[in-house]
Amino acid sequence: xxxxxxxxxxxxxxxNIQLLELAFVHKSFDNKHNNERLEFLGDSILxxxxxxxxxxKFPNEKEGLLTRMRAHLVKAESxxxxxxxxxxxxxxxxSKGTANLSSDRxxxxxxxxxxxxxxxxxxxxGWDQVNMITLNIFNKELLSLSADTEFKDSxxxxxxxxxxxxxxxxxYIIEDTNTGFNCSIEFEGNTFIASGPSKQSxxxxxxxxxxxxxxxxxx
Numbered sequence: 001x002x003x004x005x006x007x008x009x010x011x012x013x014x015x016n017i018q019l020l021e022l023a024f025v026h027k028s029f030d031n032k033h034n035n036e037r038l039e040f041l042g043d044s045i046l047x048x049x050x051x052x053x054x055x056x057k058f059p060n061e062k063e064g065l066l067t068r069m070r071a072h073l074v075k076a077e078s079x080x081x082x083x084x085x086x087x088x089x090x091x092x093x094x095s096k097g098t099a100n101l102s103s104d105r106x107x108x109x110x111x112x113x114x115x116x117x118x119x120x121x122x123x124x125x126g127w128d129q130v131n132m133i134t135l136n137i138f139n140k141e142l143l144s145l146s147a148d149t150e151f152k153d154s155x156x157x158x159x160x161x162x163x164x165x166x167x168x169x170x171x172y173i174i175e176d177t178n179t180g181f182n183c184s185i186e187f188e189g190n191t192f193i194a195s196g197p198s199k200q201s202x203x204x205x206x207x208x209x210x211x212x213x214x215x216x217x218x219x
Contacts, residue, residue: 002091009086012121012133019124023116024088026109028095035116042119046074049134053142061147068151073141075153076111076201077208082137083110088117098179108180108197154207161214170210172203185210 003020007013014020019038027034050073054066072078083089089106092113098106122130135142152160162169175182177195183202184193192209196202 006086006088006091010117010121010133011136012125012129014120014124016124019120020117023120024091024093024113026092026094026098026113028098029093035113038116038119038123039112040119041122042115042117045122045130046115046118046134049131050074050138052131053135054145057142057145058147065147065151068153069145071153072151073138076107076196076205078141079111079114080107083114086114086117086137088113108195108201111201112197154204154211158207158211161211170207172206174199174202187213 003014003017007020022033023035023038025034027036047070050070051066054061054069058066058069088110092109094109098109118130118134121133159169170185170187173184175184180195180197181199181202182193182195183199183206184191185206186192187210190213192206192213194202194205194209196205
């Protein structure tokens with residue numbers, strides 16, 4: 001059974017195995033029957049599960065902090081990490097051309113597949129089950145949460161850092177692609193480029209690259 005290990009890792013056995021299979025069909029492999037709808041559903045479910053947890057866990061915190069906490073937990077890098085932890089890349093079906101893309105370019109595919117998996121679990125079992133499984137997958141991150149931590153995305157952190165250095169704020173150049181968006185920033189004579197399924201994720205990822213460059217330069 002090809003999905004035996006995955007189901008063991010998420011502590012859930014699918015009643016409808018076809019839902020699980022569909023969660024890993026990328027649009028490049030099958031333009032008609034793929035995981036895009038499951039990804040759409042899973043994105044909403046994932047945000048709802050985390051939002052409910054944070055709402056109950058931190059009853060005295062304001063909406064702004066809860067929003068930053070949720071964004072920190074479900075950001076693109078986090079979902080890519082979770083996909084790799086579950087070895088979802090072993091199951092994803094891609095066209096030959098897409099399979100040959102660089103690892104960075106395939107990160108958005110990993111993110112989408114993780115969200116599609118969450119959507120498939122929801123359809124197969126309902127809210128209570130997907131809520132329990134999702135919280136278990138993010139257990140380590142949830143336990144380490146503290147209201148005293150500053151949850152800033154990379155764009156905000158980069159803006160504040162450049163302001164403190166009295167440097168010009170970055171200009172994000174967006175380009176549409178067949179798989180999402182490319183975003184570039186010119187900084188100190190270098191061009192930094194990142195890709196993502198949305199403009200926001202591409203901007204966040206390229207801001208992370210610039211931050212890493214600045215921090216390495218100052219070491």
